[in-house]
Structures are given as structure tokens and as C-alpha cells.
Amino acid sequence: xxxxxxxxxIWVLLDKHGKLIEDIDTDQIYHNAYLHITEVSEMGQYAxxxxxxxxxxxxxxxEGDMVxxxxxxxxxxxxxxxxxxxISLKVSLILAPSFSAIYFRNAVxxxxxxxxxxxxxRLVSGAKLVTGDVLEIELKESKAKNLSKxxxxxxxxxxxxxYDIYKSGDLFKYGRILENKS
Amino acid sequence: MDLDVRSARDFGGPNVxxxxxxxYDDSPLADKNKTFFTFDxxxxxxxxxxxxxxxxxxxxxxxxGFKVYDVDRGIGSHVLIEEGLAQAxxxxxxxxxxxxxxxxxxxxxxxxxxxxxxFAFKTGRTWFEVPETVKVNIKGNLSPTAxxxxxxxxxxxxxxxxxIALRAAEFYGEAVRNLTLAGRITLCSMVTExxxxxxxxxxxxxxxxxxxxKFSNKKYSPFKTDEDASYSDIIDxxxxxxxxxxxxxxxxxNVQSISEVRGVKIDSGFIGSCTNxxxxxxxxxxxxxxxxxxxxxxxxxxxxxxxxxxxxLLEQGILEDIFRSGAIVINPGCSxxxxxxxxxxxxxxVQVSTGNRNFSGKQGKGMTYLASxxxxxxxxxxxxxASPEDI
Numbered sequence: 001x002x003x004x005x006x007x008x009x010i011w012v013l014l015d016k017h018g019k020l021i022e023d024i025d026t027d028q029i030y031h032n033a034y035l036h037i038t039e040v041s042e043m044g045q046y047a048x049x050x051x052x053x054x055x056x057x058x059x060x061x062x063e064g065d066m067v068x069x070x071x072x073x074x075x076x077x078x079x080x081x082x083x084x085x086x087i088s089l090k091v092s093l094i095l096a097p098s099f100s101a102i103y104f105r106n107a108v109x110x111x112x113x114x115x116x117x118x119x120x121x122r123l124v125s126g127a128k129l130v131t132g133d134v135l136e137i138e139l140k141e142s143k144a145k146n147l148s149k150x151x152x153x154x155x156x157x158x159x160x161x162x163y164d165i166y167k168s169g170d171l172f173k174y175g176r177i178l179e180n181k182s
Numbered sequence: 183m184d185l186d187v188r189s190a191r192d193f194g195g196p197n198v199x200x201x202x203x204x205x206y207d208d209s210p211l212a213d214k215n216k217t218f219f220t221f222d223x224x225x226x227x228x229x230x231x232x233x234x235x236x237x238x239x240x241x242x243x244x245x246x247g248f249k250v251y252d253v254d255r256g257i258g259s260h261v262l263i264e265e266g267l268a269q270a271x272x273x274x275x276x277x278x279x280x281x282x283x284x285x286x287x288x289x290x291x292x293x294x295x296x297x298x299x300x301f302a303f304k305t306g307r308t309w310f311e312v313p314e315t316v317k318v319n320i321k322g323n324l325s326p327t328a329x330x331x332x333x334x335x336x337x338x339x340x341x342x343x344x345x346i347a348l349r350a351a352e353f354y355g356e357a358v359r360n361l362t363l364a365g366r367i368t369l370c371s372m373v374t375e376x377x378x379x380x381x382x383x384x385x386x387x388x389x390x391x392x393x394x395x396k397f398s399n400k401k402y403s404p405f406k407t408d409e410d411a412s413y414s415d416i417i418d419x420x421x422x423x424x425x426x427x428x429x430x431x432x433x434x435x436n437v438q439s440i441s442e443v444r445g446v447k448i449d450s451g452f453i454g455s456c457t458n459x460x461x462x463x464x465x466x467x468x469x470x471x472x473x474x475x476x477x478x479x480x481x482x483x484x485x486x487x488x489x490x491x492x493x494x495l496l497e498q499g500i501l502e503d504i505f506r507s508g509a510i511v512i513n514p515g516c517s518x519x520x521x522x523x524x525x526x527x528x529x530x531x532v533q534v535s536t537g538n539r540n541f542s543g544k545q546g547k548g549m550t551y552l553a554s555x556x557x558x559x560x561x562x563x564x565x566x567x568a569s570p571e572d573i
Binding site: 022023025027028031032033035036038050052071072075076077078079080083098100101102105106109110159161170171172175 | 193194196197200201205223229231232235277278279281292293294295296297298300301304305309311313343344347348374377379433520521539541542543544
């Protein structure tokens with residue numbers, strides 16, 4: 001089922017200098033030592049397990065939480081596990097100024113919502129998004145609201161293929177819908 | 183859109199099978215002649231889980247009647263070129279983020295996750311959001327000590343992860359026009375590290391077609407770009423007199439000239455990977471290693487990309503020159519570049535590698551510098567980062 005409004009507590013991935021971390025690669029998200037794992041439920045424990053300052057993320061994260069990261073999130077490998085590990089933890093959404101191309105595809109295909117906010121760095125550096133804040137996102141209207149601070153801002157709308165796959169559930173379900181149409 | 187080839191590796195492959203059987207049971211593939219497994223990550227398997235995964239893939243392939251390029255063959259993207267499967271104007275997908283290497287022969291290669299590939303196995307189709315194209319004009323010629331890898335690393339610095347991000351790039355200029363197949367592979371492979379979708383080198387010499395066709399015995403005709411093509415951006419980069427380049431840990435875009443890092447003490451070297459695993463790359467290294475000995479206490483791991491490269495190196499006596507210098511010669515595959523079947527770095531170890539990524543933890547707990555085969559060879563002789571001219 002399509003969930004148009006997502007609400008959750010945010011984790012802002014900052015480095016030790018308080019800056020939003022850019023270019024987080026798939027080995028930092030889901031290290032290649034665990035690539036042999038094929039069971040999604042086993043993947044969550046390794047999420048961000050190789051990211052300096054965030055190795056304990058899997059223990060801290062709760063169902064429905066959202067992740068906020070710097071630009072080019074998911075650089076590197078094509079591993080689906082780097083998306084699946086967040087699905088495994090029941091993270092509800094990832095926000096970043098941009099994602100690597102393959103990471104974006106993998107998330108879209110899983111029906112896992114990842115959204116772009118081009119000026120995200122400014123929102124973070126201006127303390128308008130702080131870890132622990134509760135964020136509400138209307139996917140269809142592409143609007144976000146920081147409920148803890150009473151601030152609203154725009155998110156980039158999902159592309160049509162992203163929205164269609166998300167609405168269908170995942171790529172496989174989307175494929176079946178296309179097949180039944182033709 | 184329709185796909186010409188879909189492939190999965192021993193990494194990703196097992197997940198593809200799992201998805202496939204869950205979603206599509208025993209139903210047939212869209213086209214078994216366009217579907218392949220290529221095992222290269224952990225080849226042959228050195229941990230039990232990979233052995234299990236590879237065997238599961240073999241069983242699946244047998245059941246569905248498609249071909250496996252098994253652990254003996256080497257890096258999948260290179261095998262696809264050697265087999266003539268990645269022709270100019272084809273679209274090829276696989277579970278390899280460096281599949282855009284196929285841009286070297288004018289094929290649109292796209293790395294994908296296991297859901298995408300499962301869907302491609304079953305339907306033969308996929309979705310793309312067509313990327314914009316950036317034209318990159320490279321001015322000037324490199325210094326005589328620099329090669330395709332140095333050019334590539336310099337572009338990793340100049341283009342960073344922003345300038346061609348999520349777009350295709352076309353590279354022009356004399357320095358890239360003159361690149362052989364091996365050099366083109368080096369450049370195109372690292373478009374991934376520049377956050378680009380794919381790179382093409384539209385200008386070529388006629389010998390390129392012979393080079394590509396040599397392995398597969400299939401005729402190869404290079405591609406042309408549209409005369410009315412539009413570009414979202416045009417970037418000019420002057421690389422006149424470029425010296426050897428080195429990427430500093432832990433980013434392939436953190437690139438400095440050899441003069442800045444010369445003398446950094448190393449513990450080990452690695453020559454291979456999809457970026458620098460062709461015969462020509464080992465010839466460059468062997469020119470420096472021949473008749474000399476690697477410094478005591480330094481280990482140099484040498485891994486040809488494919489079995490055909492290994493064979494050429496054997497026939498030409500190159501492997502012997504490398505072996506006699508004290509290097510460890512390993513069977514083809516991704517090996518230490520991807521924490522594969524051989525050659526991890528330990529805590530505190532400093533490695534200089536011809537690979538394409540030096541992210542923290544990528545090849546173990548050590549620190550990896552990225553450089554050309556000639557720089558790695560020279561560095562291993564001296565025990566510290568060195569330029570070929572230091573020998």
C-alpha cells in the first residue's frame with residue numbers, strides 16, 4: 001500500500017566537525033565483508049558499520065527513523081545490501097542533496113523512498129534539521145515539515161518512474177502491472 | 183528498453199537467484215543466450231559462503247541453460263569485451279559498479295543491484311532515465327613518464343564527484359584519442375569514481391577495432407557520436423606535461439602529483455583490477471621490474487584481469503620477468519582490489535595499488551594509494567612511493 005505521509009525521527013549524519021558527511025560510499029554503508037549475506041533480516045546490524053562516528057547506528061536506530069546524509073550518498077559498489085540494510089532496520093526514508101546513480105536505482109527498485117533536497121546542507125548548518133527532530137514528509141506534494149521546530153521546506157518531487165515503482169511496491173510488482181496492462 | 187546482455191557475478195548473483203525464485207518460480211528467462219554469470223570476486227572461493235553461493239549460481243545456470251564464465255576466466259566486464267558480447271552500441275547490465283568500463287568499446291554498460299538484474303533476467307528489459315552528456319576536452323600531451331592511469335587520476339581530481347555527476351561524459355583531445363584499448367578501459371572504469379554514469383571516447387585510431395576483435399574473432403565496428411548532439415556542459419582541462427599521479431587515502435579523488443608523495447614508505451603493492459589488468463599494464467610494470475629485485479620486506483601482488491591476459495603474459499615472457507623480480511603472481515580476478523580471493527591489507531599496512539578505489543576499509547584495514555602500474559613497480563623496488571624515472 002502506498003503511504004503518502006511518512007513521519008519519523010531523524011538521524012543527521014554529521015562528522016566530528018559537525019559537518020554533513022558527503023560521498024558516503026557503499027563500503028561505509030554496508031561493508032564488503034558481509035556481501036555473502038543474502039537474508040535481508042540479517043543485514044540491518046551492519047548498516048553504517050564502517051562509517052566513522054556512526055558504527056553503532058544499528059543499535060541506536062528505531063523503526064520509522066529517517067536518515068539525512070550529504071551529497072553523493074551511496075557512491076561506489078552496486079550492492080543492493082546498502083539499501084537493504086536500511087530496509088532491514090525499518091528506516092522509513094533517506095534524504096540527501098544527491099545520491100549515486102546505482103544507489104538511487106537500487107532504492108527506487110526496492111520501493112524504498114529516498115528523496116533529494118538540494119539545499120539540505122544549508123538546512124543542516126542552520127540547525128533547521130537536528131538529530132532527534134521529528135520530520136513529516138508528504139510524498140505526493142513533495143513537502144517536508146520539521147514538526148519539532150515548526151519549519152516547512154520543499155523536497156524535490158520523485159521522478160515519474162520512481163513514483164510509479166514506489167506506488168506499486170517494488171520493481172517486480174510494477175513489472176506485473178505493466179504486463180497486465182499490455 | 184531492451185537489453186543486449188544481462189549478467190551477474192558471484193557477488194550479487196546469489197541474491198538474483200533468490201529474488202528470481204521468489205518472484206518467478208521456475209519460469210524461463212527472457213533469453214538464455216543473453217544471460218550470463220561471471221565469477222570474479224572471490225575466485226576460486228576462499229571462504230565457504232562464496233563457495234556455496236557460486237555453486238548455487240552454477241546450479242541455477244544449468245537449470246535455465248545459460249553460460250557461466252566461471253572462476254577460471256577472470257573479471258567479468260573484461261570477459262564480456264573479450265567474448266565480443268559488449269559491442270559498440272549495445273546495452274549491457276550487470277552487478278558490477280564498474281561495468282561502465284564497457285564505454286571503452288562504445289557499449290553502454292550499467293552496474294545494477296540484484297533487483298534490477300533479476301528483472302532483467304526475467305524480462306530482458308529495464309528502465310533508464312537518460313542522462314545528459316558533458317563534453318570534456320583534454321588539452322595537451324602528458325609527460326613521457328605518465329600514462330593512461332595518470333590521466334585518469336588527474337581527471338578524478340579535476341572532475342571530482344560533482345562535475346560529471348549523474349551524467350555521461352565524452353572525452354576528447356589528442357591524449358585520449360591515442361589511447362589503446364587498455365588505456366580506454368582504465369579511463370572509462372574510473373568514471374564511476376567521478377560519479378558519472380558512463381564515459382565514451384569517440385575519437386580513435388583504426389587499430390582499436392583490431393585490438394577489440396582480436397580475442398573474440400567477431401568483427402568490431404566502432405561507434406560515432408551524433409553530429410547534432412547537445413551537451414549540458416563543456417569542460418576544458420589542460421594536462422600538458424602531466425607527471426605521474428597518486429590518489430591519497432581514502433578517496434580516489436584526493437589526487438596529487440608524484441612529487442608531493444614521493445618517498446612515502448610502503449609495505450606492499452598491487453598490480454591488477456578492472457582498471458589496470460590488461461597485458462599492456464603488466465608490460466609497463468615489467469619494463470621496470472625486469473632484471474631487478476623488489477626491495478626486501480615488500481610484497482607485490484600481481485593479478486591479470488583475465489585468463490587470456492595471463493596467457494599473453496606467459497607467451498611473451500612478461501610473467502617470468504615479473505615473477506623473477508620477486509612478485510607474487512595470482513590467478514585472474516578482482517582479488518585484493520575488492521577484498522576478493524587474495525591480498526588484503528592489515529592494520530597499519532601501506533599499499534600502493536593500480537586499483538580504482540582506496541576507500542577506508544575497502545581492501546582491509548590498511549591504507550591504499552592509487553597509482554599506475556609503472557609507479558607501483560618502481561615503488562616496490564625502492565620500498566617507497568617512487569616515479570618510474572627514479573629507477
